[in-house]
Amino acid sequence: MNMNIPNIDLPRVVVVGCGFAGLKLIQKIDSRQYQTVLLDKNNYHTFQPLMYQVATSGLEPDSIVYPIRKVFKGKRNFHFRMAEVQSVDTAGKTLHTDIGELEYDYLVLATGAVTNFFGIENIERHGYTMKSLVESLDLRSIILQNFEKALNTSDLKQRQKYMNFVIVGAGATGLELAGTLAELKRYILPKDYPDLDIRQMQIHLIEASDRVLPGMSANASDKSYKFLKKLGINIWLNTFVKDYDGCTAITSNGEFETATLVWTAGVIGAPIGNMDSNLNRANRIITDDFNAVLGVEDVFAVGDVAAIESEGEGRGHPMLASVAGQQGKQLGSNLNAIARGKDMQPFVYNDRGTMATIGRNRAVVDLPFYKFSGVLAWFTWMFLHLMLLVGFRNRLVVFVNWCWSYLKYDQGLRLIVRKVKKQSPVESQ
Amino acid sequence: MNMNIPNIDLPRVVVVGCGFAGLKLIQKIDSRQYQTVLLDKNNYHTFQPLMYQVATSGLEPDSIVYPIRKVFKGKRNFHFRMAEVQSVDTAGKTLHTDIGELEYDYLVLATGAVTNFFGIENIERHGYTMKSLVESLDLRSIILQNFEKALNTSDLKQRQKYMNFVIVGAGATGLELAGTLAELKRYILPKDYPDLDIRQMQIHLIEASDRVLPGMSANASDKSYKFLKKLGINIWLNTFVKDYDGCTAITSNGEFETATLVWTAGVIGAPIGNMDSNLNRANRIITDDFNAVLGVEDVFAVGDVAAIESEGEGRGHPMLASVAGQQGKQLGSNLNAIARGKDMQPFVYNDRGTMATIGRNRAVVDLPFYKFSGVLAWFTWMFLHLMLLVGFRNRLVVFVNWCWSYLKYDQGLRLIVRKVKKQSPVESQ
Numbered sequence: 001m002n003m004n005i006p007n008i009d010l011p012r013v014v015v016v017g018c019g020f021a022g023l024k025l026i027q028k029i030d031s032r033q034y035q036t037v038l039l040d041k042n043n044y045h046t047f048q049p050l051m052y053q054v055a056t057s058g059l060e061p062d063s064i065v066y067p068i069r070k071v072f073k074g075k076r077n078f079h080f081r082m083a084e085v086q087s088v089d090t091a092g093k094t095l096h097t098d099i100g101e102l103e104y105d106y107l108v109l110a111t112g113a114v115t116n117f118f119g120i121e122n123i124e125r126h127g128y129t130m131k132s133l134v135e136s137l138d139l140r141s142i143i144l145q146n147f148e149k150a151l152n153t154s155d156l157k158q159r160q161k162y163m164n165f166v167i168v169g170a171g172a173t174g175l176e177l178a179g180t181l182a183e184l185k186r187y188i189l190p191k192d193y194p195d196l197d198i199r200q201m202q203i204h205l206i207e208a209s210d211r212v213l214p215g216m217s218a219n220a221s222d223k224s225y226k227f228l229k230k231l232g233i234n235i236w237l238n239t240f241v242k243d244y245d246g247c248t249a250i251t252s253n254g255e256f257e258t259a260t261l262v263w264t265a266g267v268i269g270a271p272i273g274n275m276d277s278n279l280n281r282a283n284r285i286i287t288d289d290f291n292a293v294l295g296v297e298d299v300f301a302v303g304d305v306a307a308i309e310s311e312g313e314g315r316g317h318p319m320l321a322s323v324a325g326q327q328g329k330q331l332g333s334n335l336n337a338i339a340r341g342k343d344m345q346p347f348v349y350n351d352r353g354t355m356a357t358i359g360r361n362r363a364v365v366d367l368p369f370y371k372f373s374g375v376l377a378w379f380t381w382m383f384l385h386l387m388l389l390v391g392f393r394n395r396l397v398v399f400v401n402w403c404w405s406y407l408k409y410d411q412g413l414r415l416i417v418r419k420v421k422k423q424s425p426v427e428s429q
Numbered sequence: 430m431n432m433n434i435p436n437i438d439l440p441r442v443v444v445v446g447c448g449f450a451g452l453k454l455i456q457k458i459d460s461r462q463y464q465t466v467l468l469d470k471n472n473y474h475t476f477q478p479l480m481y482q483v484a485t486s487g488l489e490p491d492s493i494v495y496p497i498r499k500v501f502k503g504k505r506n507f508h509f510r511m512a513e514v515q516s517v518d519t520a521g522k523t524l525h526t527d528i529g530e531l532e533y534d535y536l537v538l539a540t541g542a543v544t545n546f547f548g549i550e551n552i553e554r555h556g557y558t559m560k561s562l563v564e565s566l567d568l569r570s571i572i573l574q575n576f577e578k579a580l581n582t583s584d585l586k587q588r589q590k591y592m593n594f595v596i597v598g599a600g601a602t603g604l605e606l607a608g609t610l611a612e613l614k615r616y617i618l619p620k621d622y623p624d625l626d627i628r629q630m631q632i633h634l635i636e637a638s639d640r641v642l643p644g645m646s647a648n649a650s651d652k653s654y655k656f657l658k659k660l661g662i663n664i665w666l667n668t669f670v671k672d673y674d675g676c677t678a679i680t681s682n683g684e685f686e687t688a689t690l691v692w693t694a695g696v697i698g699a700p701i702g703n704m705d706s707n708l709n710r711a712n713r714i715i716t717d718d719f720n721a722v723l724g725v726e727d728v729f730a731v732g733d734v735a736a737i738e739s740e741g742e743g744r745g746h747p748m749l750a751s752v753a754g755q756q757g758k759q760l761g762s763n764l765n766a767i768a769r770g771k772d773m774q775p776f777v778y779n780d781r782g783t784m785a786t787i788g789r790n791r792a793v794v795d796l797p798f799y800k801f802s803g804v805l806a807w808f809t810w811m812f813l814h815l816m817l818l819v820g821f822r823n824r825l826v827v828f829v830n831w832c833w834s835y836l837k838y839d840q841g842l843r844l845i846v847r848k849v850k851k852q853s854p855v856e857s858q
Contacts, residue, residue: 004580004581004582006624043577060490060491061489069622074620079624081577081580100581144472148511151433152432152510191498192498192502193498195435195508393833396829396833397826397830400825400826400829401826
């Protein structure tokens with residue numbers, strides 16, 4: 001069965017995935033030159049950098065995601081379909097999806113990344129992640145449910161497990177989550193749970209390398225280490241997590257009793273199932289400097305799922321929103337160039353800097369020629385993240401929420417909407 | 430196993446359910462006289478009158494619900510536990526719940542109401558409801574998923590089923606839902622789905638009695654009938670739905686082909702499982718004028734689940750938020766009176782009026798001595814509903830959202846977050 005898309009007299013570009021790369025590409029593409037079909041398994045674009053605030057009751061999902069149909073409202077020769085791609089036939093230039101088949105002239109894979117559990121199945125089974133909106137909402141419910149459960153038990157050892165949180169991976173996501181949990185502990189939970197001794201709550205941040213924020217400058221690592229310490233977070237460097245059964249995390253540095261292990265320790269590319277040729281070690285599709293996939297015709301890959309062969313000794317660019325956005329935009333221009341019979345331009349990454357935040361008034365910013373931290377960095381972080389959100393309404397709602405939390409020391413949204421049931425052996429002990 | 434609640438030297442009032450009745454009661458109760466324990470299966474209070482806006486992408490859940498722990502922050506001798514009550518032993522004055530047993534001195538049942546399917550199992554299986562937050566979120570996803578599915582089929586008959594909506598019950602909820610769907614059809618969907626002919630979308634409102642809004646004045650019925658007609662809604666009065674298989678609704682007035690039937694045709698009381706003595710025909714617990722349950726000691730019932738025997742020929746007061754709130758408040762005063770050795774006062778309902786809205790600029794308001802409709806009624810409706818919301822942040826966020834929708838003719842939140850799978854035979858045909 002063919003997908004229900006009109007056949008018109010223009011070459012068809014099919015884009016899979018509407019993260020930053022897919023979004024910027026389609027905004028750039030010339031709709032007089034191409035028919036564009038976008039496929040995504042969700043009907044919304046997600047602003048991943050703020051996902052941790054959904055998990056910690058700071059923001060509602062609606063303010064960090066944006067309906068895809070609304071983004072491209074009025075774009076000519078554009079069709080969005082909510083679909084999951086199952087496989088691709090590059091010889092026949094056809095995609096197979098759960099809602100039918102679709103032929104393409106050019107295919108762009110912008111399928112992003114998924115969590116890398118490094119093959120440890122128990123962590124995948126018992127741990128929590130924040131890679132999608134649904135996962136973040138699940139984590140929010142779990143954090144709140146744990147405190148309800150801690151109240152209901154008089155077994156002090158079991159109660160402690162509910163009040164211990166282990167975060168694995170001290171990248172930006174891990175730090176931001178740890179910082180927000182520490183502020184929940186300080187400002188919110190003692191008021192919500194007067195029956196519990198919230199001082200017992202422990203936050204452990206576990207990192208395999210020898211510093212926090214290993215992707216940023218030494219200065220950022222030092223500063224954020226101090227910020228984390230001030231917030232009372234226990235930091236374990238040079239520590240590997242080996243196993244987790246839902247109760248006890250076994251690490252190279254001893255055991256941690258916890259009902260909640262959050263895994264932010266790594267991601268790998270998420271290519272389409274049968275495209276397993278030309279992948280690098282991180283499961284990313286290897287491309288040339290124009291993001292064209294090596295070895296197949298008229299297929300491109302952009303963003304986290306792509307690794308440009310000439311970059312980083314074959315590892316590709318860092319998996320960042322800014323890289324994805326720039327690659328999408330560049331490929332859009334290149335496709336327009338093809339249609340006009342012009343030359344494509346190779347992708348060159350313009351590194352405008354990276355940043356991370358660790359609780360109120362604390363952030364670190366690495367610009368190419370200047371590094372700073374503290375209150376000014378924090379306001380910079382907030383301002384830039386507001387501006388990067390898609391849609392004025394989202395910016396307004398997030399701004400109102402942030403002002404509210406800042407002035408009132410309060411996260412408004414402590415609602416257990418999804419009752420998550422993962423196999424948790426803590427209860428049955 | 431006993432629930433983990435401290436035993437102190439005060440009589441213990443256990444309240445089951447934190448709707449308007451439970452909320453107002455606990456706010457009133459004197460914490461120097463009583464230890465109060467509140468049980469609810471959710472950790473939030475829900476503002477039910479705005480649920481339909483969650484279902485139609487107008488508001489996010491966070492703005493119409495409020496965390497229970499936050500409502501009662503700082504109240505002394507108060508304990509909240511998230512729990513489901515399984516049964517009650519009135520002789521032993523003990524509640525059995527999923528987190529343990531709890532003894533009470535006074536028990537207050539404020540468990541509200543559930544949807545009444547009048548025994549038609551097929552409607553319960555295939556139809557949608559809006560009685561809880563989760564149901565409303567499910568309905569939102571279903572409405573949006575239907576349009577995605579309509580796009581994916583080239584079978585015109587099947588497409589039509591996805592674009593037909595049948596709402597059963599023309600009370601305030603049914604009217605508000607129908608009105609909002611009609612506005613989605615007019616302002617939003619044509620922009621989101623340029624590939625679909627949205628004019629084909631049909632909204633049917635089915636009502637068993639001979640007028641819409643049968644609970645309000647004849648004037649309100651007439652006006653709202655005209656408003657609904659103007660919005661292009663098909664109204665079927667004196668019509669009963671007999672069966673629905675997920676594709677076809679069979680009524681006393683012919684058949685309707687639809688993938689989405691929303692049931693707002695009635696509610697019944699939701700008493701605790703084993704308390705089936707002293708129930709009236711609508712499953713409500715029969716009480717005396719002081720909301721004391723007949724035939725048992727020290728048990729009270731308030732709100733939708735209660736029916737005061739002397740009222741409405743045994744039917745009790747209408748199942749409205751205002752009745753519930755007033756009963757809760759009165760019972761709180763009466764419990765305080767008992768503790769001080771004073772007399773209880775019988776409950777007298779102060780009817781301040783009812784209202785309903787049907788899309789932008791259109792509402793009907795029945796005050797005890799004055800009835801009006803149109804733009805002024807609409808602003809009255811909005812103002813009162815804003816004021817009734819718990820929490821300033823909620824009011825602010827709802828206000829921003831309403832202004833936004835009003836000025837931009839746009840509902841922001843068209844996100845399919847929950848992928849709902851009900852047995853829908855439409856696809857397999």
